[in-house]
Amino acid sequence: MAAGGAVPRHVAIIMDGNGRWAKNRFLPRVAGHKAGIDAVRRVTRAARAMGIEALTLYAFSSENWRRPEDEISDLMALMRVFIRSDLEELVRENVRLRIIGDYRRFSDDLVEMIDNAVARTSVNTxxxxxxxxxxxxxxxxxxxxxxxxxxxxxGEIDPAAIDANMIEAALDTRDLPPLDLLIRTSGEVRLSNFLLWQAAYAELLFTETLWPDFDGDTLAEAVATFSQRQRRFGGL
Incomplete structure (x- = not known):
C-alpha cells in the first residue's frame, strides 16, 4: 500500500549527534546538548505545523546512566530548563505531553516538574x-x-490467550497512534533499544544530519521520503 503523499501520524526520532556537533566546533559536550534542545523546539513546532499527530523523542535511554556523572547532571539540568521555558507554549498550543519510560529514577524535584507538566497538558486535545x-x-x-x-x-489470564493485541495494550505507547516513521540522526544505523516492538512495520530513515542541525526542512524531507515508500505490511 502506498503512503500516497500522506503525512505519517506518528514519527519517532533517535536524537543523536549532540556530542559530535560540539566536538566539530571545539565546544564542550554540554553545548551540543543545549543546541539539541533548540532542535527539539524547531522540530516539535514543525511537526505540529505539518499535521503529525504524535512525535516521540528519545531523550534519555536506560543505558545513558553509563555516561559520566557531570554529563548526566548537564542533561538533567537541560530537562529542567526545557520544562520551565517551553511548558507554557505546550499548554497554549494544545499539545499533550506524554512520558514513556521509568523517569521516576530521576531526582525528586525533576520528577515533580515532569508530573506537573504532564498534568498541565493532560486535558489538551x-x-x-x-x-x-x-x-x-x-x-x-x-x-x-x-x-x-x-x-x-x-489464574487471571490464560497464557494461550496472550496475543499481539494484548501486548500492544500494555506498551508504554498504548495510547499513541501506530508508529509510521522512525528517524535516526548522525549517520548511525541502529535502533539502540528504542521502540523495538513498535517499529515492527515502521519505515526507518537514517540521516547523516547531526541532531542540533535537524530542523523543519530536514523533517519535511524525511516525510517526503516516507510518502514515496510502499508500505505492504507483509502483503503484496
Missing amino acids: GAILAVALNYGSQAELASIARHFAEAAQR
Missing part, C-alpha cells in the same frame, strides 16, 4: 509530544512479560 526518559525497549517488553506471567500464575 491536539498533537502529542511523547518524550522517552530512562526508556529501554527491552526493559519495557520484559516488564510486560513479567506482568502476564504473574497474572497467569494467579
Whole structure:
C-alpha cells in the first residue's frame, strides 16, 4: 500500500549527534546538548505545523546512566530548563505531553516538574509530544512479560490467550497512534533499544544530519521520503 503523499501520524526520532556537533566546533559536550534542545523546539513546532499527530523523542535511554556523572547532571539540568521555558507554549498550543519510560529514577524535584507538566497538558486535545526518559525497549517488553506471567500464575489470564493485541495494550505507547516513521540522526544505523516492538512495520530513515542541525526542512524531507515508500505490511 502506498503512503500516497500522506503525512505519517506518528514519527519517532533517535536524537543523536549532540556530542559530535560540539566536538566539530571545539565546544564542550554540554553545548551540543543545549543546541539539541533548540532542535527539539524547531522540530516539535514543525511537526505540529505539518499535521503529525504524535512525535516521540528519545531523550534519555536506560543505558545513558553509563555516561559520566557531570554529563548526566548537564542533561538533567537541560530537562529542567526545557520544562520551565517551553511548558507554557505546550499548554497554549494544545499539545499533550506524554512520558514513556521509568523517569521516576530521576531526582525528586525533576520528577515533580515532569508530573506537573504532564498534568498541565493532560486535558489538551491536539498533537502529542511523547518524550522517552530512562526508556529501554527491552526493559519495557520484559516488564510486560513479567506482568502476564504473574497474572497467569494467579489464574487471571490464560497464557494461550496472550496475543499481539494484548501486548500492544500494555506498551508504554498504548495510547499513541501506530508508529509510521522512525528517524535516526548522525549517520548511525541502529535502533539502540528504542521502540523495538513498535517499529515492527515502521519505515526507518537514517540521516547523516547531526541532531542540533535537524530542523523543519530536514523533517519535511524525511516525510517526503516516507510518502514515496510502499508500505505492504507483509502483503503484496
